[in-house]
Amino acid sequence: MIQFMKLKWVAIFISFVTIGGSFFMTFNEKKGFTKDLDFAGGIKITMKKTDLVKIDVLREFFKKNKIEAKVQLAGKGKNSMIKIEIGSHDEVLLQKKAKDSKAQLAKLDFSANSIEYLEYLMITQLANNDKTKIMFAQNSKVGPTFGEGLFKQSVKLLLITLLIITFYVSFRFRFKFAVGAMLALVHDLFVTLGLIGWLEIPLSIPVIAALLTILGYSINDTIVIFDRIRENIDKNENYNLSRLINLSITESLTRTIITSITTLIAVGSVYFFGGESLEPMALVLILGIIVGTYSSSFIASPVLLLWNRYSKS
Amino acid sequence: MNIRSRFTVISILIAIALSLVWPNLGQRTVRVYLQPRLTPVQITKSMGNIVDYLKEHYAGVHKFSIAQTSKEDYKLKVEQDYRLKLQKLDPKRFDKEEIEEAIIVLRKERDEALKEFKAEKYVAIKGNFIQTAFLNELSRLKNVDPQRVEVEKMWVEDNINAKPFNLGLDLQGGMNLVLKGDFEKLMKLLNNQYPKSLIDKLKKKAKEEKTKDKRDEAQNELDRVLDILTLDEKKKKDYMIQAKEIIRSRVDKTGVSEPLLRIQDNDKIEISLPGVANPEGAKKLVKRTASVNYHLAEKPSDTSYSAKANVDFNKFLRLTSEKQKELFIENLIKKINLPDSFIITTYWDKRKNDISNKLYPVSFMVLEAKPALTGKDISPNTYANFDQENNQHIVSFQLTSEGTKKFADVTSKNKGRRLAIVIDDKVRSAPNINEPIVSGRAQISGGFTGQEAKDLALIIKEGSLPVPLEIVSESSIGPSLGKESIDKGVKAIMYGLLVVLVFMVLYYHLAGFISIIALFVNILFMAALLALMNFTITLPGLAGIVLTIGMAVDANVIIYERIREELARGKSMKLATTQGFERATLTILDSNLTTLVAAVILSQFGVGPIKGFAVTLFIGIVTSLFTSLYITKTIFGLLSFKLNMKFVPMGFGRYNKHRKANA
Numbered sequence: 001m002i003q004f005m006k007l008k009w010v011a012i013f014i015s016f017v018t019i020g021g022s023f024f025m026t027f028n029e030k031k032g033f034t035k036d037l038d039f040a041g042g043i044k045i046t047m048k049k050t051d052l053v054k055i056d057v058l059r060e061f062f063k064k065n066k067i068e069a070k071v072q073l074a075g076k077g078k079n080s081m082i083k084i085e086i087g088s089h090d091e092v093l094l095q096k097k098a099k100d101s102k103a104q105l106a107k108l109d110f111s112a113n114s115i116e117y118l119e120y121l122m123i124t125q126l127a128n129n130d131k132t133k134i135m136f137a138q139n140s141k142v143g144p145t146f147g148e149g150l151f152k153q154s155v156k157l158l159l160i161t162l163l164i165i166t167f168y169v170s171f172r173f174r175f176k177f178a179v180g181a182m183l184a185l186v187h188d189l190f191v192t193l194g195l196i197g198w199l200e201i202p203l204s205i206p207v208i209a210a211l212l213t214i215l216g217y218s219i220n221d222t223i224v225i226f227d228r229i230r231e232n233i234d235k236n237e238n239y240n241l242s243r244l245i246n247l248s249i250t251e252s253l254t255r256t257i258i259t260s261i262t263t264l265i266a267v268g269s270v271y272f273f274g275g276e277s278l279e280p281m282a283l284v285l286i287l288g289i290i291v292g293t294y295s296s297s298f299i300a301s302p303v304l305l306l307w308n309r310y311s312k313s
Numbered sequence: 314m315n316i317r318s319r320f321t322v323i324s325i326l327i328a329i330a331l332s333l334v335w336p337n338l339g340q341r342t343v344r345v346y347l348q349p350r351l352t353p354v355q356i357t358k359s360m361g362n363i364v365d366y367l368k369e370h371y372a373g374v375h376k377f378s379i380a381q382t383s384k385e386d387y388k389l390k391v392e393q394d395y396r397l398k399l400q401k402l403d404p405k406r407f408d409k410e411e412i413e414e415a416i417i418v419l420r421k422e423r424d425e426a427l428k429e430f431k432a433e434k435y436v437a438i439k440g441n442f443i444q445t446a447f448l449n450e451l452s453r454l455k456n457v458d459p460q461r462v463e464v465e466k467m468w469v470e471d472n473i474n475a476k477p478f479n480l481g482l483d484l485q486g487g488m489n490l491v492l493k494g495d496f497e498k499l500m501k502l503l504n505n506q507y508p509k510s511l512i513d514k515l516k517k518k519a520k521e522e523k524t525k526d527k528r529d530e531a532q533n534e535l536d537r538v539l540d541i542l543t544l545d546e547k548k549k550k551d552y553m554i555q556a557k558e559i560i561r562s563r564v565d566k567t568g569v570s571e572p573l574l575r576i577q578d579n580d581k582i583e584i585s586l587p588g589v590a591n592p593e594g595a596k597k598l599v600k601r602t603a604s605v606n607y608h609l610a611e612k613p614s615d616t617s618y619s620a621k622a623n624v625d626f627n628k629f630l631r632l633t634s635e636k637q638k639e640l641f642i643e644n645l646i647k648k649i650n651l652p653d654s655f656i657i658t659t660y661w662d663k664r665k666n667d668i669s670n671k672l673y674p675v676s677f678m679v680l681e682a683k684p685a686l687t688g689k690d691i692s693p694n695t696y697a698n699f700d701q702e703n704n705q706h707i708v709s710f711q712l713t714s715e716g717t718k719k720f721a722d723v724t725s726k727n728k729g730r731r732l733a734i735v736i737d738d739k740v741r742s743a744p745n746i747n748e749p750i751v752s753g754r755a756q757i758s759g760g761f762t763g764q765e766a767k768d769l770a771l772i773i774k775e776g777s778l779p780v781p782l783e784i785v786s787e788s789s790i791g792p793s794l795g796k797e798s799i800d801k802g803v804k805a806i807m808y809g810l811l812v813v814l815v816f817m818v819l820y821y822h823l824a825g826f827i828s829i830i831a832l833f834v835n836i837l838f839m840a841a842l843l844a845l846m847n848f849t850i851t852l853p854g855l856a857g858i859v860l861t862i863g864m865a866v867d868a869n870v871i872i873y874e875r876i877r878e879e880l881a882r883g884k885s886m887k888l889a890t891t892q893g894f895e896r897a898t899l900t901i902l903d904s905n906l907t908t909l910v911a912a913v914i915l916s917q918f919g920v921g922p923i924k925g926f927a928v929t930l931f932i933g934i935v936t937s938l939f940t941s942l943y944i945t946k947t948i949f950g951l952l953s954f955k956l957n958m959k960f961v962p963m964g965f966g967r968y969n970k971h972r973k974a975n976a
């Protein structure tokens with residue numbers, strides 16, 4: 001039997017330091033969370049890299065036109081793509097310019113909107129009016145208020161999920177178990193969010209979906225241990241809760257490790273082979289699974305123990 | 314239940330699941346037919362163009378060839394056409410006699426068609442993962458008949474309603490638009506249309522008119538106007554629903570199949586068009602305001618223009634593309650020296666005995682360029698009606714006060730001239746002006762069916778869309794990018810699966826192998842349920858499936874660890890199996906139900922992509938519960954009870970020693 005509960009204060013301390021540290025890094029070093037197009041609004045364009053369309057050419061192009069844009073290379077070799085991101089502030093400006101040059105745009109059969117205006121600029125300035133040279137493989141545009149609404153909704157969703165899980169656990173177990181489970185979930189959410197901010201992973205809808213999955217995974221893990229604790233409580237009439245918790249965690253340890261390994265293998269495979277667009281989501285899942293596994297033994301159980309002690313005295 | 318019947322249940326379920334996912338596993342064949350009435354030269358050239366296009370974009374992905382319909386195909390097609398036409402004979406729309414008559418005509422047509430077999434050329438394309446986006450892409454190639462890009466149905470599709478997976482736009486390419494209702498703009502428009510002065514006037518009338526009837530009339534009008542001017546949540550929602558339906562009918566008309574339209578948060582419409590590579594065209598389509606205008610026809614004295622134009626009408630009919638038609642009319646205007654104040658339009662009508670209700674161009678009609686009355690002059694008080702006297706569906710409407718004046722003016726000054734009703738640039742009817750209409754009430758007749766009259770009333774009602782829409786989010790994804798994403802996703806799943814398999818066998822030996830069987834069945838069931846629910850798989854959804862694979866193993870791990878514990882206590886294999894499952898079941902149920910509850914809630918509250926994710930999670934949990942608690946249990950039962958295995962290899966570890974000591 002491993003003495004997990006001896007480590008409870010160390011674990012709680014480590015968690016606080018991780019949350020505090022990562023949030024400190026996020027807001028002091030990184031200027032807060034980065035939001036993806038889904039939430040922040042703006043334009044995102046993917047183009048195939050050609051002899052004409054190259055990173056430095058495009059950077060020069062945006063500089064000349066006074067557009068603030070992030071130009072990045074994605075993928076390797078023949079299939080490499082160039083990703084362009086423009087914030088919602090510049091998007092609004094582009095939209096305005098597009099409206100002003102409506103007549104010019106119409107000549108080349110373009111409509112007056114920001115994306116087509118960009119295409120038009122590139123064709124006239126980079127490609128000698130040859131339309132076939134400039135092709136957008138993918139483009140998306142999100143209005144600023146729309147993104148904001150979506151973000152608020154996602155936050156609401158996370159909170160609802162938390163509440164419902166707590167409610168359900170207190171219904172299935174006793175309330176003290178629910179407190180442990182909920183705090184563990186809140187812990188997972190904060191640690192993962194802190195790491196997301198620190199690692200500059202942009203918040204997007206898939207990332208929110210990943211956070212929700214982490215909640216599901218973590219509660220699953222916690223319940224398996226709680227179930228063991230409950231079973232051991234039923235078996236022993238006079239028990240020492242701290243000892244029982246240690247026993248239960250140890251008994252389920254193999255299962256905890258094997259499940260987290262198989263899940264990590266699956267998610268890791270998405271991270272390495274799933275392509276660039278799934279990378280952020282997979283990375284968040286990897287982090288979350290590790291954090292979620294840790295929290296079941298080191299946060300949920302100690303909270304259960306402490307709550308039990310505190311509420312008795 | 315004994316083990317034999319358990320195995321029967323499992324086999325039946327696996328068979329059903331396999332047939333449900335079958336359309337995704339086998340190769341599918343698409344037939345691309347050309348438009349009717351092409352010359353042999355055009356046919357050969359168009360076929361060549363299609364094959365060239367496919368070679369350029371899909372070489373190595375799909376196989377393609379030019380083929381000819383066989384006699385059987387032809388027979389089938391004729392029969393199918395016949396059946397389709399029969400279905401259109403809606404008893405609600407036609408009387409009994411009409412239907413009987415039509416059936417006789419149709420039968421005759423079919424029998425005649427069956428006699429003369431005509432082979433038809435088509436391009437056959439064979440490949441995996443053929444999606445709507447690809448079909449839409451094909452249907453927009455030159456000279457392809459968009460109605461006849463046909464996927465050959467598999468047996469399972471016809472008989473047990475199996476369907477190919479619905480892939481999201483991120484996987485199959487296409488465009489996605491989110492439109493928001495601009496209610497502020499709408500209020501502005503309404504306030505212009507019903508200014509305060511008008512309301513004050515009505516209020517005054519409602520109080521001060523002499524007779525009660527007149528006061529009531531004014532009061533009613535006032536109530537109506539005030540009702541239009543108030544926008545509550547319910548009304549907003551109704552407007553969005555109307556807008557959605559209008560857009561849907563427009564999209565349907567372009568032949569884009571499987572468009573997805575849904576309302577978000579009561580004030581937004583999300584539109585997904587798979588395979589639409591021309592975002593601008595789609596945007597125009599969505600934002601276009603279907604127009605209804607009244608134009609005066611030229612005076613009977615200078616009918617010459619119409620007559621002159623109609624000399625070339627048959628040449629015009631032979632043209633196929635819109636561009637060619639535009640050009641033709643431009644040239645025609647020069648040819649007949651038409652002054653700027655006139656336009657050439659086309660009169661469209663239905664054919665007699667043609668129940669497909671398709672419109673065909675009948676002749677040119679020269680109209681005054683300036684509309685006598687526009688959609689703006691028509692008040693929202695418009696509805697579809699049935700004209701008992703003339704036995705036809707009509708649209709009745711009331712004009713606005715300004716429109717009433719204009720209409721009275723036009724009808725009194727131009728007696729004897731024709732007034733053409735132009736709907737979406739098509740002249741649909743052109744009645745003679747017999748007497749001045751001063752009441753502001755009028756009607757449109759154009760040989761409509763009941764549904765058409767309803768649609769038209771809807772379009773006229775609010776000018777066009779009930780509320781102006783603005784695009785708040787748009788994205789378009791090229792088809793090749795989508796294909797790449799699928800390949801990568803599938804690769805990720807395969808690799809993940811493989812490593813998990815190796816790990817499980819190394820760790821749990823034979824038991825690990827059993828869990829692999831369970832895992833495969835789990836994936837099969839998941840796929841079958843997703844196909845059955847017509848669920849749209851997106852990139853995050855694919856990741857969700859991968860995650861479920863990882864987590865599905867969990868239930869088996871919990872069971873195995875329990876059995877090993879029981880074995881370590883020195884129990885026999887039989888006892889350990891029974892007790893291990895008993896203990897594990899409770900744990901598995903508890904832990905999964907918690908996640909299940911969360912998944913259900915998410916699928917209720919979540920927005921689009923998150924909702925999809927929650928559904929994947931939900932299905933994954935249900936199937937993994939079944940496979941671990943039923944299938945694994947059955948296999949273990951078979952091994953330790955039926956085959957009397959004293960020892961099922963479950964990996965290395967402590968429990969082995971006990972096992973050997975006990976034996």
